[in-house]
Amino acid sequence: MKIAILGYGTVGKGLVEIIEGNKNKRNIQIEGILVRNKEKYKSSKYNDIITENIEDIFDKEIDILVELMGGLHPSYEYIKRALKDNINVVTANKDMLAEYGDKLVKIAKENNVSLRFEASVGGGIPVLKPLTESLEGNDIESMYAILNGTTNFILSKMYDEGLPYEKVLKEAQELGFAEANPEADVEGYDAARKLSILSTLAYHRRVYWKDFYLEGISNLDMKDMDYAKKLGCKIKLVGQSKKNKENVTGFVRPVLVDNNSLLSKIDNEYNIVVLNGNSVGELSFVGKGAGKEPTGSAVYADLIDIFDKRISNIDSFMQEKIEVEKTISNNCQALLRFKSPQKEEIIKLIKACVDEFEIVEDNDELVIMVYANSEYEINNILCLIRDKGYCKESRKLLKIS
Template structure:
């Protein structure tokens, strides 16, 4: 089996290490490795295979192109070129799949080659393959997941060490868990892309990431963490989606989760995917969502599947994009925080819209836990409060069960 690799960063190095660790069992020949600046990689193994010229990759007679360089361009062109040349593709690139998954899967199906992307969601955790293959006999009803290690690390730090967001972010950056520009992580884009891939596969409907309800973690502060502790909860950036009567609901947002739940046990750089199937019930997959060798292991497993000819057929990416419901339509509860508030007026409105509530704090700010029949009820009350100018700022943090 001859492979070409695009990219020699963290994941590429991990993948190559996994190949070498398994040389006694599997003979995978690394033909060429494409990088943008060859001399940045001096001293690395397989240096003689490194090239800066994409033509060198395609001149080799490779069976599989492994794409671990990231980004949308020129990655998309390279992958399309590979498929058009009847070369199988393994990619870890969730950005690319979330954006162009339909085009790529369609092209691969037309050309009769395979495109596999286990590492794109949940890093090292086997989740796409179990979802597609092992749970095929199920209608998947819902997914709840922690899909971004960077934000989970930041939120864990904030919770465990009472750190403000900025300091926790800085620590994550220093430890290599967050990038210099953390936008894709902290704004929830990365998690939304992964949730869209999972949901597309789970519901056999094309779920486009930009259509989800999306909220990042940048406005979470130390007071939120204090209230969470009081409520015996943690705060997690959760991606959740469901299929009910042919309607897909999906969001990525910071939420309160009970300490007693599996999601609350998933801290730091760990990820979790909890899938609900109509036959199997609730299945949880937990593990490292990133990391050199962990992600390398997932990429490797895709290559092995191609070698062993173990293939599943995916056509959900080729479906039309579905409309996505962005609001919690069932019973839900939320922590509401108001600054510069008029207590009695706010509580009167809440009483009129929402059946149950608990005041957690009415000193320096007003913090109320509300228990509503749907998120609409909560939003209606907040609209009224805002319109009438009963407070300056409002923060809302939903609790999921």
């Protein structure tokens, strides 16, 4: 099996190490490696096949192109070219699949080649293959997941060590867990892209990542953590989607989860995906969501699947987009925070709107846990309070079970 690798960063090096460590099992020949700056790899044993010129890669006779560059461009153009040249492709690029998965799957199908992307979701967690193969006889009804190690690391540190967001973010950047520009992680874009890939494969319709309700963690403060502890909860950035008759309900947002729940046990760089099937019930997939070895392992597994001619059904990327409802229509709970409140008026209004609520804090700010028939009901309460001018600022944090 002859391959070329685009990108020789953390994951690329991890893949090469796994290939070298399994030479006695599989003979995978690396024909070329594309990098931005060849000077950085003068001492590499692969220096003679490392290049800055993409044409050097396409001039080789290769069976599989492995794209580990990330980003949308020029990765998209390179993958599209490979597929049209009847070259199989393995990628870890969730940004590109979430944006252009429909086009790339169509090109792969037209040219009778494989497009594999296990490493795009959950790092080393093997979840896409079970979803498209082992669970094919199931109707996947819903899923929830922690899909971003950076935000999970930040939230774990804030909760366990009582450190403010800005300080933990800086530490995460120094440790290499967070990018210099962390927007994609902390605002929920990365998790939404991964959730869209999972949901598209699970529900057999294309679910576009920008259609989810998106809320990041950058506005969370230490009081949120204090209230969570008081309620016997943790705060996690969770992606959740559920298939309804006509549409999908989905979001990526920080939520409260009970300390005895499965989600609360997933800390730091670990990820979890929980699928609910009509026949199999609930299945959980847990592991490291990023990193050299875990992600390299997922890429290597895709190479072997192509070599062994194993086929997964990913045609759902070519289906029409399904409508995504952003608001929860069933029973739910939410922690409401009110700054500079007119307390009596707010409590009176909430009492008139919901059957059950609990005052969590009544000092500098008013904090109330409400139990409602839907998120619409909660949003309506907040709109009424705002319109009547009962507080300067209000915030909502959902609790999920």
